Amino acid sequence: MVTGKGYTDRTLLETEVHTVLADSLAAQPLDGQRVLVIIPDGTRSGPIDLLFRELHELLTPRVAALDVLIALGTHQPMPEDAIARRLGVSVEEMRGRYANVNFFNHHWELSETFRTVGVIPAAEIEQLSNGLLSMDVPVTVNKLVFDYDLLLVCGPVFPHEVVGFSGGNKYFFPGISGPEVINFTHWLGALITSYEIIGAGYTPVRAVIDRAAGMIDVPKLCVSPVVKGDELAGLYVGTPEEAWEAASALSAKVHVIYSDKPYRQVLSVMPSMYDDIWTA
Known part of the structure; x- marks a missing residue:
């Protein structure tokens, strides 16, 4: 069951954020468990700092371990100061107040860091892709996840040009996956075209990602914020599928603007948070 709240005409107060997280986590059997929090890198905007502080405050007294894995996909690893x-x-706080937390970068290029959890067969791929592709897709994921009792995804939901809307199980694939699913989903998205897929709700790419995530035999929980500026328009907690569904519905209202006319030219300004031109 998903819990949370969201609005199109205002943003959440910090007290509301705390209440959503506190109530959701209180219902989870986390005492003595090892929890891995999976977060986005610096290419995703939103108050991840607020959510991290809240999760640390709420979980540290209960769990045996609370660590962080950065879902880089194929992006560059983050040095300590960038993670901070x-x-x-501050780096000093990471080494002091948060010394009990291990921070890990994902390394998509290192085959020794992965475990194969299954294969999506060609016949199923053909069905999921609406006949666009037919091939076996090996599913590999960062083997670090198998050292934990709960995988806690914490990342925002926005319209996305490859999958429709970001967030949810996308933090596993491509976030912490091997190159096979990364390459396949981006090619599938390209065949559909970003024009058709961005902001389109549940897409064939999302279906493949959800199928792959179902092969990870570790309990999962997802914190899905909907970001508006530096604040939150909404926050939902549940399974990755449930939380994403609620957050993407709100994102469609908050982030998608419909125009009555087409534009001949559009000027896009790349934010300074991007280190690579291709990512921007």
Whole structure:
């Protein structure tokens, strides 16, 4: 069951954010468990710092371990100072107040860091892709996840040009996956075209991602914020599928603007948070 709240005409107060997280986590059997929090890198905007502080405060007294894995996909690893900025803390605080937390970068290029959890067969791929592709897709994921009792995804939901809307199980694939699913889903998205897929709700790419995530035999929970500026328009907690569904419905209202006319030219300004031109 998903819990949370969201609005199109205002943003959440910090007290509301705390209440949503506190109530959701209180219902989870987390005492003595090892929890891995999976967060986005610096290419995703939103108050991850607030959410990290809340999760640390709420979970540290209960769990045996609370660590962080950065879902880089194929992006560059983040050095310690960049991780600190992402979480809104200083390097000194990481080494002091948060010394009980291990911070890991995902390395998509290192085959020794992965475990194969299954294969999506060609016949199923053909069905999921609406006949666009037919091939076996090996499913590999960062083997670090198998050292934990709960995988806690914490990342925003926006319209996305490859999958429709970001968030949810996308933090596993491509976030912490091997190159096979990364390459396949981006090619499938390209065949559909970004024009058709961005903001389109549940897409064939999302279906493949959800199928792959179902092969990870570790309990999962997802915190799905909907970001508006530097604040939250909404926050939902549940399974990755449930939380994403609620957050993407709100994102469609908050982030998608419909125009009565087409534009001949559009000027796009790349934010300074991007290190690579291709990512921007």
